[in-house]
Amino acid sequence: MQIGRVALKNKVISAPMAGVTDKPFRILAKEMDCGLTFTEMVSANALIHNNNRTRRIVNIEGEEPPTTVQLFGSKPEVMAEAAQIVMEQQPQLIDINMGCPAPKIVSNNEGAALMRDPGLAFRIIKAVCRSVEVPVTVKIRAGWSPETINALEMAKIIEEAGAAAVTVHGRTRHQFYSGQADWSIIRKVKESVGIPVVGNGDIWEPEDAERMLKETGCDFVMIGRGSMGNPWIFRRTAYYLERAQFLPKPGAAEKIETGIRHFKMLIEEKGEYIAVREMRKHFAWYLKGLRNAARMREEINRLTSKDAIIEKMEAYKGEVAELSD
Numbered sequence: 001m002q003i004g005r006v007a008l009k010n011k012v013i014s015a016p017m018a019g020v021t022d023k024p025f026r027i028l029a030k031e032m033d034c035g036l037t038f039t040e041m042v043s044a045n046a047l048i049h050n051n052n053r054t055r056r057i058v059n060i061e062g063e064e065p066p067t068t069v070q071l072f073g074s075k076p077e078v079m080a081e082a083a084q085i086v087m088e089q090q091p092q093l094i095d096i097n098m099g100c101p102a103p104k105i106v107s108n109n110e111g112a113a114l115m116r117d118p119g120l121a122f123r124i125i126k127a128v129c130r131s132v133e134v135p136v137t138v139k140i141r142a143g144w145s146p147e148t149i150n151a152l153e154m155a156k157i158i159e160e161a162g163a164a165a166v167t168v169h170g171r172t173r174h175q176f177y178s179g180q181a182d183w184s185i186i187r188k189v190k191e192s193v194g195i196p197v198v199g200n201g202d203i204w205e206p207e208d209a210e211r212m213l214k215e216t217g218c219d220f221v222m223i224g225r226g227s228m229g230n231p232w233i234f235r236r237t238a239y240y241l242e243r244a245q246f247l248p249k250p251g252a253a254e255k256i257e258t259g260i261r262h263f264k265m266l267i268e269e270k271g272e273y274i275a276v277r278e279m280r281k282h283f284a285w286y287l288k289g290l291r292n293a294a295r296m297r298e299e300i301n302r303l304t305s306k307d308a309i310i311e312k313m314e315a316y317k318g319e320v321a322e323l324s325d
Helices: 023-031 044-048 052-057 076-089 111-116 118-131 151-160 183-192 206-216 232-243 252-270 272-287 293-302 306-324
Strands: 012-014 067-072 093-098 136-143 165-172 197-200 220-223
Touching (some): 012 232, 023 252, 044 067, 076 118, 111 118, 151 183, 183 197, 252 306, 272 306
Parallel strands (some): 165 197
C-alpha cells in the first residue's frame, strides 16, 4: 500500500480537520494504528510571511511517519514557496486543500473554490509538484454544487499535473457536512485515473470502511468526524479490514483516561490557557454517550484551570465506575 514512494501500513487515513488534528491528536491517532495523519490545513500566504501560529501548525517533529502537511492557497508561486518552507519539517507528503467549504476560505478563491477554476487548480498542483521531491496529493469534493459535479474532471487534471493521489469527499461545497456523501462519485473517479484514490465521507464504524472499499474500489479510506473523541476507530477499522473481526469499543474509564491524557498533551503543546479552552470540545466528544455527560460538559466548560479540570474528570471516572457496578 503506497502513495508515490511512501508506504502505508494499512488503508486507514485520518482526515485533516481545522481545530482538531493538531499534534496531540495525530500522536494519539498513530498510537491507534492510523496509517497516515494530516496536519490541520495551513495558509501558504501566512507561511511565507513567517506567521508564528502557522509555523506551529506545521510542526511534526517527533511524530511517527508518515505524516502529511496540508496547504491551502490560490497562487501557484506562493503555494510552491510555502511547500519548500514546509520541507524544513521533513514531511513524507504534502497535500493541497481544494475541498474546504468555509466561507472565509472560498471567499479568497481558496479551498473548494478551486473546484470552479480547474485551470488554476492545475497550475497550483504543477507548481507544488515541481518545487518539492516528496509526493504531492490533493483533496477535493464532488463539486461546487449539485449542478456542477466535476470531481471526475478535477481528478484527471490532478493526475495530469503530477499529483501522486487524490482524496474525494463525496459531498459538494453547498452541502458542507450535511446530507449523505455520494460514494458513486468516488467510484467514478477511481475508474478514471491511475493514481491512488482515497475515499472520504460517512465513515463512522469499521464496516462503513469495508463497504466504501467494496462499493467504490478506492485504495484508502479517510476518517474525519468519526474520529473526534474516538481515536480507537483507526485501530478498530484497520483490524476489521485485515481480519474481518471486531475489536471491542473502549469502555467509559478508557475514554475518560484518554481524554485526560489528550488534555495533558495539549497543555504541553500549547500552554494551559489555550489547552483549557480548546479541550472543551474534545471532552464533549470523548464523553458522548456516557452517563451524565451533559452535566459534565457544562461543569467542565465553567472551569478555567488544568488542575480543576483533571480533578473533575478523575472524580467523574470514579462516578461512572460506580454507576456501572
